[in-house]
């Protein structure tokens with residue numbers, strides 16, 4: 001998806017995670033290899049759906065937050081709404 005917009009390679013890409021609830025994809029990069037600012041942490045998550053970027057100190061944190069994506073406001077709203085619906089159905 002990145003290729004389509006910028007023509008850039010997937011430099012620094014560690015892995016992609018498709019999120020269970022919304023189906024959106026979050027890519028995890030090594031910030032420096034992907035030429036992103038590592039000030040907030042050496043690992044960068046990017047929501048491919050909304051373009052939201054968030055840095056993390058460890059790969060474990062990046063992976064965990066790629067699945068939850070609470071740092072992406074539109075994603076967290078979608079998950080919150082769907083979780084709420086599931087609870088109501090019980």
Ligand SMILES: [Zn+2]
Nearest residue numbers: 047050072075
């Ligand atoms: Zn998002």
